[in-house]
Amino acid sequence: MRAVPDTFDPHVVSLIDARLAQIEVDHGVRVLWAIESGSRAWGFASPDSDYDCRFLYVRPREAYLDLWPGRDVIETPLEGLLDVNGWDLAKAVRLAVAGNATVAEWLRSPWIYRGEQEFRDALLELVGDVADRARLRRHYLHVGRDQWSLAGDGDGVRLKKVFYAVRPALTLTWLDAHTGVPPMDVDSLLDQVELTQDVRAEIDELRALKAVTRELGTASVPPHLAAWVAEVLGAVEDEIDAAPSEVRTRANEGFLSLLGRWAPA
Incomplete structure (x- = not known):
């Protein structure tokens, strides 16, 4: 799979492609899913926004039996607007069980540098099965409140x-109305949630302003939007228990199935 918009700088995209290929060679891994995250994928980029490429990879099966396993992340140097980092599949599954929403967001990014659709679909189904909605809500509440x-x-x-607070607020609103894994991008969220005309208009106004404002630009927040965000992020957090053993069992079985299908020889 590949879906890269014409608005992306072709030179930067070629650098990302080359870096992903070199990662496979240098680390002996298979990159199965590489996408754009951050504001470019969320739908509110600034003129000077970074290119935040995130990827999921698998190692050879034998590497998961090592008594002294290596790191489960691969980080590459920041160069200009280029930011390329990734997670091991095992880390991705563990975090999904723990309620981290990042993995599901990567799997639903609208912009894909490279990816195996069968892998994405199977992992997205697994994440939807093992992710606890109360944990997801807490994740987005904490992110939104912090920002x-x-x-x-x-x-x-x-x-x-x-905008880093608005998107979690939209996602929380989506979770109140839908089942499954929420979209990553603001446009999809706006299409699938109910907002007052005032709030929606003020979101559109700020998006248009941010599109022509440098990354650290400042402005006042329109009143209806400010009140709505404060209300959504003021929700009471759900009580969270440890993930049931059957959830961990399903996660482990799903991970082993994906590993058997996609691990490099």
Whole structure:
């Protein structure tokens, strides 16, 4: 699979392609899913936004039997607007069970540098099966609250942080109305949630402003949007218990199935 918009810088895309290929050679892994994350995929990029490539990979099966396993992340140097990092499949599954929503978001990114659709579909089904909605809600509540508190107030609010709070608020609204794995991007979320006309109009207004404002640009937050975000992020957190053993069993079985199908020889 590949889905890269014309708005992406072709030179940067070629650098990402080359870096992913080199990662496979240097680390002896297979990159199965590589996407754009961050503001470009979320739908509110600034003119100087980074390219945040994130990927999922698998090692040879024998590597998972090592008594002293290596790191379960691969990080590459930051160069200009280029930011390329990835997670091992095992880490991705463990985090999904723990309620981390990042894996599901990567699997639902609208922009794909390279990827195996069968792998994506199988892992997305597994994530949907083992992810606990209360944990997902807590994840988005914490992300939204943290970013909202960092945004500031008055006329000097950081637009980047505002949108980093708006997207979790939209996702929480989506979770209240739908089952399954929520979309990653703002456009899909807006299409699938109910908002007042005032809030939707103010989101559109700020998106248009951010599209022509540098990454650290500031502005005031429109009143209806501010009140809506505060209300959504003010929700009471759900009580969370440890993941049941049957969930961990299903996660382990799903991981082994994916490993058997996709691990490099």
